[in-house]
Amino acid sequence: MPSPEERFDAIVLGAGGAGLMCAAAAGQRGKRVLVIDHAGQAGKKILISGGGRCNFTNIHTAPDRYLSANPHFAKSALGRYTPADFLALVERHGIAWHEKTLGQLFCDGSARQIVAMLLAECQAGGVTIRLGHAIGAISHGDGRFRVTHGDRVAIAPSLVIATGGPSIPKIGATGFAYDLARQFGLKIVEPRPALVPLTLGGEELLFRSLSGVSADVIARCGRAAFREAALLTHRGLSGPAILQISSYWRHGGSIDLDFLPDQAAGWMIEAKRARPRITLTTLLRGLLPGRLADVLAERLGLTGDLGNMPGRKLQEAEQRLRAWTFRPNGTEGFAKAEVTIGGIATAELSSRTMEARRVPGLYAVGEAVDVTGWLGGYNFQWAWASGWAAGQAL
Template sequence: MFPLAALPGIWWAPIALGMALGQGARMDQAAEFDVIVLGAGAAGLMCAARAGQVGQRVLVVDHADEPGRKILISGGGRCNFTNIHAAPDRYLSQNPHFVRSALSRYGAQDFLELVERHGIAWHEKTLGQLFCDGSARQILAMLLDECAQGQVEIACGAPITDVTHADAQFRVAFGGRVARARALVIATGGPSIPKLGATGFAYDLARRFGLKVVQPRPALVPLTLPGDEALFRGLAGVASPVIARCGKASFREAALFTHRGLSGPAILQISSYWQNGEAIGIDFLPDEAEGWLLAMKREQPRASLRKVLSARLPDRLADALCERLGMTGDLGNLSDRVLSAAAARLSGWLFHPNGSEGFAKAEVTVGGISTAELSSKTMEAKRVPGLFAIGEAVDVTGWLGGYNFQWAWASAVAAAQAI
């Protein structure tokens, strides 16, 4: 065996499969473990470390050449590793109560204590988002170190070719080798960002075990606009603070116009709630009270709408909105009814996206392995003892800003404690 602790430094090199499972191992000689974790991402590594540190023999298998690839690109390379406001109402799921148990038992403060124990400097940005002062590599190094403490073995660059279950044992074939364990953890995430190797493997495997899957779709993703909104697509690069709404959901953050449509934090947030065919509403002037434009008419009757808007919005956006409203001339020459209608439209401008930029640009996935199939306390499949699902593989999706990492940590710990 080749324990992770023997690897020098914090940089990762894929463990040669022959070394990981024994040079003499053959397809009919399965290496024995207590737990096999599929996926070397945030949830998988956290679960493996926790299980290993209480004496479980743990193997992590991943088809990627190195672990934690999504961790490394997160937060602009500084890893928004949690959010101090993480709470059940910040998550989407067909069962909105499913996250309560895991989050209550392992919260943002618990993970922050782990970060500080490893000497990682951090800072809080807006809306409770916590980032590394240095690099996301520090979080990955921390997780690998935690795995090393638990003598976890990690096999990267190892495509999984078969998974079977018989006699209360799971058998996993990968890279020409075989391992067997009494517990199997699905932590391979969803299909978002396929360029990093993301696939729908978790869903295919869950279905093989008879578990239902909630139809996955891209989330935290830019939205595209149809041709009749070309005027706004011409504003590429313009950003402004807004309130974005869809149904009962609303987010006050920045919106960004792109060559294809809409992006920025407010749009990414609302995209998780948006469904094809729905409109989204944008309040371009969230700080203005009702009746503000009528007040401006009284205060500055000779001012134009464009001048008034340019004092509050980027010039190019003010021009585009005025053009769409078709309003020229001084405010004093416009009726109160016309101005009230303009103000109402500016506070609830409707866009009708024709789609999103898909899994290629989605940060996470809405949908996944149905929570109805899992115990909210342990993450274990109710109908398949010993089978667990955690992290993004499950039908739980957090808001932008560290919430999805916190779900990864919390669900991983819940599973590890139950194995």
């Protein structure tokens, strides 16, 4: 015999950051909320983030640090639930934290503290959480959603899609959110990997021999530019600067790396005057990791002393080092992507409540939506803000 139907005010699919935040906010407003997740553990992405210490927000959060087909969509939620609001919650739970570079906030201890905090907030709101329950058939009729999960059936007037995107499938991530959104007639912006290493081929294979070498660079793609470390790998390019710029890169396009961002224009001519007997390799070795300096000097093809080189050649070499062009042949895919660009189209949703315009009672939050932040805590802040916005509206 099938189980009797259980009634709730809202059903949240996904026990990640956005889903738990939404459930806690609604539960503490007196709503009867059920959270369902196929995983046996809540907040799996939180647990592996920031090297296990969870980069839980960024104090520099602003809408221009997010990518979306509608760059204005995130403004409402981000403006109403800020990094200061989440930090106040963290401190209320006695979680010690510290700021790293570029406004990134991390737990002093463990990411488990953030998950425990969210679960405690859900408990305070009387939220029912069911983990390890595979989600089966979902239907909608008479103003109610019906969700089969395991051998149970739950019904509610509101349903929240908080199952994230397909990035990091090893922790159980799938494209479930998109399938469900399509079932209800919502449009999808094509998902692609973001915050992901880039792969190289062809002539650029030479750089793979430098696997493990890191350098401070400015990475550029179009008008986007990030100054952080780039890491050369056996497959191509990685490191914070590359992960950031990967969100802006498209197949067939190029990226430029400034290998010497602190050098003023004309520095090579100046070096020629000051040290005419020095070679380009030796000069670059004083500014860059040795193996990288050797490969760059070899590719520039300038041999002998600087004093014997024409100024025009040095200017060309300087320009190339300032904008060394790479044409990646791909990315390392969703398996290595920290997040997903694209997802449920923002045109389908209210920016204030995250509710679907054409399907009353259906909501989408977090990474499932076409809003993607920079590296460094921005995506968690979107999870908190979008989840909170929906939680206030349920």
